[in-house]
Amino acid sequence: MISLIRFNFIAVFTALFLFIGLASSPAEKITDISIQYMGAESVDQSAIMAQIRTKAGSELDPQIVEEDIKNLYSSGLVESVRVLTEPKGDGLKVIYLVQTRSTLGEISFIGNSISSNKLRKDTELEIGDSFDDTSLEKARVSLEATYKKKGYSNVGITYKVDGAQRPGFSRVTFVIDEGTLERLKKIKFYGNESFSDKVLSGQMMVKASRSFNPFKKNRGIDSAELEEDIIRIEEFYRDNGYLNARVSDVQREPDGDKVNLIIQVAEGKKFTINKVSVSGIKAISVSDVLPLLEMKNGRVYSSKGIQTDLSGLRKYYADNGYSNVRVTPRIDSASETTVNIEYSVSEGVQSTVELINITGNDQTLDKVIRRELAIAPGDVFSETRLDVSRNRLMGLGFFDAVSISPSDSSTPDHTDINIQVREKSTGTVNFGAGFSSIDNLVGFMDIVQTNFRLFGKPHRGAGEKIRLGVQYGRRRKDFQFDYTQPWLFDKKLAFSTGLYYRDLLYLSDKYDQTIAGGYMSLRKPLGEYTSLSFKSSLEKYEIDVDSDSSDTLKKEEGDYNRALFSVNYVLDTRDSQYLTRRGHRLSVGTDFSVGDVETYGVQFSGSKYFLLPFDTILSVSGRYRSVDGSGDIPIFEREFLGGASSLRGYEYREASSESLRDEQGEPLGGRTAAYFTAEYSFPLINLKKFRGHVFYDGGILSDKSWDFGGEYLSDFGVGVDLFLPMGPIRLDVAWPLNTDEWVEDEMRFQFNMGYQFR
Numbered sequence: 001m002i003s004l005i006r007f008n009f010i011a012v013f014t015a016l017f018l019f020i021g022l023a024s025s026p027a028e029k030i031t032d033i034s035i036q037y038m039g040a041e042s043v044d045q046s047a048i049m050a051q052i053r054t055k056a057g058s059e060l061d062p063q064i065v066e067e068d069i070k071n072l073y074s075s076g077l078v079e080s081v082r083v084l085t086e087p088k089g090d091g092l093k094v095i096y097l098v099q100t101r102s103t104l105g106e107i108s109f110i111g112n113s114i115s116s117n118k119l120r121k122d123t124e125l126e127i128g129d130s131f132d133d134t135s136l137e138k139a140r141v142s143l144e145a146t147y148k149k150k151g152y153s154n155v156g157i158t159y160k161v162d163g164a165q166r167p168g169f170s171r172v173t174f175v176i177d178e179g180t181l182e183r184l185k186k187i188k189f190y191g192n193e194s195f196s197d198k199v200l201s202g203q204m205m206v207k208a209s210r211s212f213n214p215f216k217k218n219r220g221i222d223s224a225e226l227e228e229d230i231i232r233i234e235e236f237y238r239d240n241g242y243l244n245a246r247v248s249d250v251q252r253e254p255d256g257d258k259v260n261l262i263i264q265v266a267e268g269k270k271f272t273i274n275k276v277s278v279s280g281i282k283a284i285s286v287s288d289v290l291p292l293l294e295m296k297n298g299r300v301y302s303s304k305g306i307q308t309d310l311s312g313l314r315k316y317y318a319d320n321g322y323s324n325v326r327v328t329p330r331i332d333s334a335s336e337t338t339v340n341i342e343y344s345v346s347e348g349v350q351s352t353v354e355l356i357n358i359t360g361n362d363q364t365l366d367k368v369i370r371r372e373l374a375i376a377p378g379d380v381f382s383e384t385r386l387d388v389s390r391n392r393l394m395g396l397g398f399f400d401a402v403s404i405s406p407s408d409s410s411t412p413d414h415t416d417i418n419i420q421v422r423e424k425s426t427g428t429v430n431f432g433a434g435f436s437s438i439d440n441l442v443g444f445m446d447i448v449q450t451n452f453r454l455f456g457k458p459h460r461g462a463g464e465k466i467r468l469g470v471q472y473g474r475r476r477k478d479f480q481f482d483y484t485q486p487w488l489f490d491k492k493l494a495f496s497t498g499l500y501y502r503d504l505l506y507l508s509d510k511y512d513q514t515i516a517g518g519y520m521s522l523r524k525p526l527g528e529y530t531s532l533s534f535k536s537s538l539e540k541y542e543i544d545v546d547s548d549s550s551d552t553l554k555k556e557e558g559d560y561n562r563a564l565f566s567v568n569y570v571l572d573t574r575d576s577q578y579l580t581r582r583g584h585r586l587s588v589g590t591d592f593s594v595g596d597v598e599t600y601g602v603q604f605s606g607s608k609y610f611l612l613p614f615d616t617i618l619s620v621s622g623r624y625r626s627v628d629g630s631g632d633i634p635i636f637e638r639e640f641l642g643g644a645s646s647l648r649g650y651e652y653r654e655a656s657s658e659s660l661r662d663e664q665g666e667p668l669g670g671r672t673a674a675y676f677t678a679e680y681s682f683p684l685i686n687l688k689k690f691r692g693h694v695f696y697d698g699g700i701l702s703d704k705s706w707d708f709g710g711e712y713l714s715d716f717g718v719g720v721d722l723f724l725p726m727g728p729i730r731l732d733v734a735w736p737l738n739t740d741e742w743v744e745d746e747m748r749f750q751f752n753m754g755y756q757f758r
Contacts, residue, residue: 030056031091035098043077043100051075052096060085060092068096077101077130101130102161105169111176114146122146125172136161136172143174151220154179181220184208185258191265194242203236204229206261221259226250230263237267241300243331243339244268271301273341274334278313280345283322292316295341306331306341313343318383323406323415324348351381354414360421361461364398364451368463369419371487372396381406381415393421396463398451400424426451426460442473454483463487475506494523507653510549510666511556513636514542529573537564541597541636550662556635559596566591574609579691579723581617584608599629599637615683622676628705638669639701641713644750646675647697649715649736650743656701657711658740665742672707675699681721689723697734713738719750728752 033056035045051071053064065083072078082097104127109116123139125131140157147155156177161170186208187201201207205225230247237245249264276295278286292312294305310327317325326346334340354377358369372392375385386404393402401422409416431445446469453462464485471478482498502515517539525531538561545557568589574580585607592600607621623646627637641647642655649655656667679695695717702710717734732750739745 028060029091030054030058030060030094031089032056032093034093034095036095038080038097038099043098043103047075047077048072048096048098048100051077054094060094065094072096072098079132101132102170104129104131104172106171108171108173109176110173111178112174113178114150119143119146119174123174131170131172140174143176145224147176147178148224149222151182151222152178152180153182153221153223182252183258184221184261185255186260187263188253188260189263189265191248191267194240194267194270195236200233200236200263200265203232205232221252221261226261233263233265235303237265238301238303239305241270241272241302242267243271243301269337271337271339273297273299273301274338275340276343277340278343278345280347283347283350284320289313289316293343301339309343313345315383317345317347318381319385321350321352321380321382322348323351323381323383349413351409351413351415353377353379353381353417354409354411355416356419357416358419358421361423363423363458363461364421364463365453365461367490368396368398368451368461369393369421371490371492375417386417389419393419396450398423398426398463442471442476444471445469454485475504477501477503488522492525494521496521496523508666509546510553510664511543511545511635514544515636516540530569530571533568533570535564535566535568538562539564541634543635550664550666552662552668553635553664553666555632560634560636562593562595562597564591564593574607580607580609580619581611581615582609593629593637597629597634597637598631599627599633601625601627601637617681619679619681620676621679622674624672624674626672626706628671633671635669638671639673640667640669641673641675641699641701642667644730644732644752647699647713647715647736648695648717648732648750649697649734649748650713651748654743655699655713655736656742657713658742660701660703660710661742670701670703670710671705672702672710673699674708684720691721691723692718693721694718695732695734711738 033049033052033054035048052068053071054061054068069081069083072081077100079099079101081099084095084097085092086095087093104125107120107123107125107127109119112119122142124142125135125139136159140159143157144155147157156179157174159172159174161172184206187197187204187206189197189200192200206221206229230250234246245265245267247263248266249262251262251264253260253262273295275297276290276293278289278293281289293309294312295302295309299305306329310329313327314325325348328344328346330342330344332340332342353375356370356373356375356377358366361369372389373385374388374392375382379385386406390402390404393399399421403418403420405418406415407418427449429445429447431443446467448465448467449460450465451460451462452464452466453459454464456462464483466484467480467482469478469480469482478501480498480500482496484494484496486494488495497518497520499518500515504513504515507513517537519535519537521533521535523531523533541560541562543556543558543560545554566589568587571584571586574583574585585605587603587605589604590600590602603623603625605621605623607619610618612618625639627633627639629637640653640656642650643652647655653667653669656669660668660670662668675697676699677695677697679693681691681693684690684692696714697716698712698714700708700710700712702708714737715734716737717732719730719732722729730750730752734748734750736743736745736748
C-alpha cells in the first residue's frame with residue numbers, strides 16, 4: 001500500500017511538474033536519456049530502458065513520461081522513480097532517478113539448532129529473486145511454524161537486511177531465539193470420570209516423548225497439533241453421548257527438563273436418544289428409511305452417528321435420482337438426559353441424466369471412457385454409480401486424477417455429468433535384475449503400453465495393451481509378446497493373443513525343458529467380481545535328459561506337439577492384489593490337450609483374507625489339481641510340490657514321497673496334488689511396507705488321478721515381506737515336518753526379489 005501511494009504521488013507530481021513547465025513554453029527536443037541509481041545497482045540499465053517509451057530525438061511528452069513511470073512500477077523492478085530534466089545542447093536531458101528493488105544474494109541464520117538448509121527451504125526465498133518486506137515477513141512466519149511444529153512454542157524470529165559480498169545483492173539474516181524445547185513427559189486429565197487417562201490420551205496426536213526410540217525422532221509439543229487434539233477429545237465425548245462435554249483448560253506444568261500437560265475436562269451428562277423421526281419425506285416411505293438410520297430410540301447419542309445418518313440419507317436419495325436433496329438435523333431436549341432427533345428432508349425433484357461431458361482426454365478416445373461408466377444418458381441419477389464409474393476409470397491406469405461432478409442441465413428435472421480426467425504416461429520400460437531361490441539371478445526387461453491403438457493413428461488412446469517381456473539368466477530364458485483388446489467389437493469381452501519361448505533349466509539338474517508356442521484367449525466378466533475365460537494354445541515341448549540320468553527319466557526325452565484348450569471361472573473380491581487385507585479369490589477350471597499329448601485335468605484354487613486388529617492379516621489359501629489321459633502323462637504335465645510357491649520347508653519340487661522318485665532320487669511328480677497354506681501377517685517397526693509373517697504349509701502328492709491318498713507332507717516357518725515399487729521382496733525360513741533319505745531335517749531359505757516367479 002505504501003509503495004502504491006508513493007507511486008501515485010510521484011507520478012502525479014512529475015506529470016503536473018512537466019505539464020506546468022511545458023504549458024508555458026513550446027515542447028522541447030530530447031537530446032539524451034540517462035538512468036541514475038539511488039542505492040545499489042541491482043537491476044541492469046537495459047532492463048530499466050526496456051520499460052521506457054521516451055526516446056532521444058523525440059519531443060518531451062508528459063503523458064508518455066507518466067506511462068514510463070507506471071511501467072517501471074508495474075514491472076516490479078523498482079521501489080521508487082523520479083524524473084528530472086536539465087538543459088543539454090539545444091534540448092533537454094531526461095534523467096530517470098530510480099531506486100531498484102533488492103536482489104537476494106545470501107540467506108543466513110543466527111541462533112538455529114535446526115539445519116540451515118532445512119530452514120532455507122522453508123522460507124521459500126530464492127537466491128537471485130527480488131524481495132521486499134512482504135516476502136520476508138511471510139518467510140519469518142513460515143520459520144516460526146517450523147519451530148512450533150517441533151515443540152519450540154516460545155520461539156521468536158526477526159530479520160535484518162544488509163549488503164552481500166556480491167555488489168548489487170543483499171543478504172537477509174534471520175535471527176532466531178529458539179526459547180525452550182518443550183518435551184512432553186506425561187499427559188494428565190482432571191474431571192474425567194467416565195474415561196481413563198489412557199483412553200483420552202489415545203485420541204491425541206501429541207504423545208509423551210520416549211526415552212529411547214530408534215525409529216522415531218524425539219520432538220517437542222506441536223501447539224497447532226495440541227489445538228486439534230482438544231477438538232478430538234471433545235468429539236470423542238460427543239460421540240459417546242456427552243453432548244455438552246468440553247475441554248475447559250490446558251496448562252503446561254514443568255517437570256524437570258520436560259513438561260506435563262494438565263487437561264481439565266468438563267464432561268456434563270450422558271445423553272441417550274428418546275425418539276428419532278424423519279420429516280418432509282414424500283417420494284419414499286418413512287418405514288423404508290428408518291431401518292437405515294444408525295441413531296435409534298434408546299441408543300447413546302453420538303455426533304458421529306448423526307453425520308453417518310446424514311450421509312446415508314443423502315446417498316439414499318442421490319442413488320434414486322434426487323441429486324439436490326437437503327437433510328438438516330434438529331436436536332431437542334426431551335429430559336435432563338435424553339434428546340429427540342428429527343431429520344428434516346427437502347427432497348427436491350427426481351432427475352435423470354441428460355449429457356455426459358468429458359474433458360482432459362487429449363490422447364484417450366471418448367468411447368474408452370464412456371464404456372467404463374456405470375451410468376448413461378437417460379438413467380436415473382445415482383451417486384453410487386458415479387463412484388463406481390470413478391473407480392473404474394482410475395482402475396484403467398490411464399489417468400492421474402478423475403473428477404466426476406453433476407451440474408444442472410438446460411432441461412428441467414435433468415442433470416448433466418461432467419467428467420474431467422488428467423492423463424498420465426502409459427508407456428513404460430522396466431529393466432533390472434531379480435533373484436529367487438528357484439532360478440537364481442535373472443535379468444529382466446519389460447516394455448509395456450497399456451493405452452495402445454493398433455488400428456488408426458496415433459497408436460495410442462484405444463485402451464489396448466501390448467507387452468514385450470524378456471527374462472534372461474543362467475537357469476532360465478524367457479521371451480514373451482502379448483496383445484490385449486479389452487473390448488472386442490465394443491463389447492465387454494477381452495481378447496488376448498501372444499507368442500512365447502521359455503528355456504527352463506531350473507526345473508531339474510537332470511533334464512532341460514524348452515517351450516515355444518502361441519495362444520489366444522477370451523475373457524468375459526459376468527459381474528463386478530466374476531469372470532469366465534477361454535484359452536487355446538499351440539505348444540511345442542522339448543525335453544533334453546542328461547546321459548547319466550535314470551532309464552525312467554530318459555523315457556521322457558523327446559519333442560511333443562500339442563493343442564491345449566482350457567476354461568476357467570474366477571470370483572475375486574480382494575481389496576488389493578498388492579497387499580490383500582480383505583476378500584477372497586476362488587478359481588475353478590478344466591483343460592484338455594490333443595496331439596502328441598492327450599490329457600485332461602481339473603483344478604480348484606482359493607484364498608481368503610481376514611483383517612484383524614493392529615493391521616494384522618490372517619490368510620488361508622489352497623490349490624488342487626488332478627490330471628488324467630490316455631497312456632503315460634509326460635513330466636511337464638505332472639504336478640510337483642515344494643519351493644517358494646507351495647511347501648516352503650522343501651527345496652523346489654522336492655516335496656515328494658519315495659514312491660514318486662526314480663532310482664536316483666529324482667522327483668517324477670504325480671497326477672494329483674493338493675496343498676494349503678495358513679499364514680498370519682503383521683506390520684514391523686511402524687513401517688507400512690515392511691511386514692513379518694508366520695505360516696504352516698501342508699499337502700499331498702499322488703501318482704493316481706482324482707486321488708487324495710498320497711503321503712501328507714507339511715512344514716512351518718517365519719518370514720518377512722518388503723513391498724517396493726520395483727516388486728516385492730520375500731524371505732521365508734521354513735522347517736520340514738516330514739523327512740526321509742532324500743529330504744534332510746534342516747532349515748531352508750526361500751527368497752524372491754525383483755519380479756514375480758512363475
